[in-house]
Amino acid sequence: MIFGARETAAAEGCYLAHAIACGGMHLQKGHRLTRSDLAALSAEGVMSLVVAELESGDVHEEEAARRIGRAAAGAGVRTDPAFTGRVNLFATGDGLLVVDVLRVNCLNRLHPALTIATRANHSPVEAGRMVATVKIIPFAAPESAISAAEALGAMVHVAPYQRQNVVLVATQLPTLKASTMDKTRRILDDRLKRAGARVIEEFRVPHNEQAVEGGLYQAMALSPDLVVLFGASATVDIGDVAPAGLCRAGGRVQHFGMPVDPGNLLFLGALQGTPVIGAPGCARSPVENGFDFILNRIIANIEVNPEEIMDLGVGGLLMEIVSRPQPRSGPVARGGPVAAVVLAAGKSTRMGGPNKLLATIDGVPLVRHVVTSLAASKTGEIIVVTGDRAAAVEEALAGMPVRFAFNPDFAEGLSTSLRVGIAALADDVDAALIALGDMPFIDAAAFDRVIDAYVSSSDTFAVVATANGKRGNPVLWSRRFFDDLKKIRGDTGARHLIGANEAFVAEVEIGEAASLDLDTPEALRAAGGRIGPDTER
Structure with a gap:
């Protein structure tokens, strides 16, 4: 070139x-x-x-990205069309992302023009979640390098969750409250629910080896896919009550201890060919810990051996990661304001040409309806992210108390507008209420209910509006998630963050307005809206 x-x-x-x-x-x-x-x-x-x-032997960036993306995508992964030398790869179903680290590193070392980036190996992913991105750095790359990259084969695949039926065996001591054990069960249920698995039975037994042995016999009679063993006190040695009880039942301990904190005192074993996880005490908390690392892999039917557990040390210190709220840090002060971010940059593709935000209901543009309600609510500053037809959107909001933030990359998807909006927030903002510009029927009172749910609870870090129990919009995010929101890529929102932090998410029922967005001409007309000449491009 x-x-x-x-x-x-x-x-x-x-x-x-x-x-x-x-x-x-x-x-x-x-x-x-x-x-x-x-x-x-x-x-x-x-x-x-x-x-x-381009010279002879060069491959244009779009074709190069397309070919490498197609080769890199394994089972359970699809590719989007190439755009600006980039191809994004997405999960087609729920499961655990498996990355061939050696192949990824090999590709990135083939030629400076070729790059592939992935999510962390063994990350839980949902259908539609971006798992990797291929980017060609210059405008073209050599055919020889592209061919070598294709020859490496698949680099990412999604292992679907397979082990569905789990039995919980939990030991009891007088010092352990029944309410604590009940909460432990609920938290385990929540963890399993994300993978489509469930606890089919729980056995509570005294905290001694013989009782653990008996509880495991009862568990195996149900032919479970997995047994989770919770000790009433921490397992501090391979000869302690829980692992010793497993051995008495005819099982074996494959590995005790792991270089992940929280999660050091986990043990992994097997009984009659069924995996048994000796849960560490931190697994009683919904905060991500080493237990999640092993649980997710086993449910996805990925074999876990002692060497892999011992290799988890890099990245194994989890306690200070901002996106994992810390219960032991105490209540969080709600001192700063809650700002609003209105996403109003999209191209309205499903509308078939017109910009839907400029369509009117009762003579008022949709986006102005949204901002009017926000201005009457408890929100502080209102940021409006513009992109397509930016000047017309600004004109539609003339005189409104807003600050505009232009997104030059609006064509690359919703996540780009989310990043621009979060980046535009003032430093003292405590939380951001993310609203869509095409949802005109959410009134100020509904916005206030979402804000109140956040302000009133120090244990809540995200709030989702619901319609008849189904999650919709708006969504409020605590500042502690801002960095994570900025990292999202593609035409996707932040639902995966909600799934990963369910214990810290509140839901607020606001009715049908939470799900009624006006994406198509039919939906607009059904809502009493009108497409006027100002909406045309």
Whole structure:
């Protein structure tokens, strides 16, 4: 590939290195220059351009990304179309992401033009969740490097959850409250629910080896896929009550201890071919810990051996990660304001042409309905993220108490607007209420109910509005999630963060308004809306 400045007249067929706007023209970076483009630019006095010219043996960035993405996607993974030299890979179902680390590293070392980035190995993912992205750095890459990358084969796949039936065996001591054991069961139920698994039976037995042996016999009579063993006191040695009881029942301990904190005192065993997890005390908490690492893999039917457990030390210190709220840190002060972020940048693709935010109900644009309700609510500053038809959206909100934040990457999906909105918030904001610009029937009282649910509870870090129990919008996020929200990519929201932090999420019923967005002409007309000339592009 030849890169550099070139006379405009000699740049036909080359790819523009930087976007250019002049004389009513706007050509994007990567645009392939035509004869008419060059004539128009020359007429405007543009005599030279920085361009890239592909040579023999070069593969254009879009084709290169498409080929590598297709090769890298294993079972349970799909690819999106290439865009600006990038292909995103998504899970087609729920499960555990499995990354071939050696192949990923090999690809990234093949040639500086080729990159692939993935989520962490063995991360839980949901259908539609982005799991990897392929990016070609320059405008083209050598065919030899692309072919070598394809030859590496699949690098990411999703292992579906398979082990569904779990039996819980829990020991009792006079010092352990029944309410604590009940809570432990509920938290385990919640963990399993995300994977479509369930506790089919619980056996509570005294805290001694013989009782553990008996409880395990009862468990095995039910032919479970997994047994979880909770000790009333911590297991401090391989000869302690819980592991010793497993051995008395004819099982074996495969490994005791792990380099993950919280989670050090976990043990892994087997009984009659069924995996048994000796849960550490931290597994009584919903906060992610080492127990989750092992539980998720076993439910996804991924074999776990002692060497893999001992390799978990890098990244195994979990206690200080911001996105994992710390119960032991005490109540969180709700001192700062709650700001609102209105997402109003989308292209309204399903509307078939018009910008839906400019459509009207009772003569008022949809986006103005939303902002009017927010302005009458308890929210502080209102940030409106614009993109498509930005000037028209701003005009529709003339006189409203808002601050605009333009998203130049709005065509790349909802996550880009979310990042722009979060980045625009003031430093003292305690939480952000994320509202969609096409949901005009949410009134100020509904917004206030969502805010009140957050302000009134120090244990709540996200609030989701629901319609008849089904989650919808708006969603409120505590500041502690802002960094995570900025990391989201693609045309996706932040639902996965809710799933990963269920214990700290509150739901607020606000009725049908939480689910009624006006994405299509039919939905708009059914709601009494009108598409006017101002909505056209």
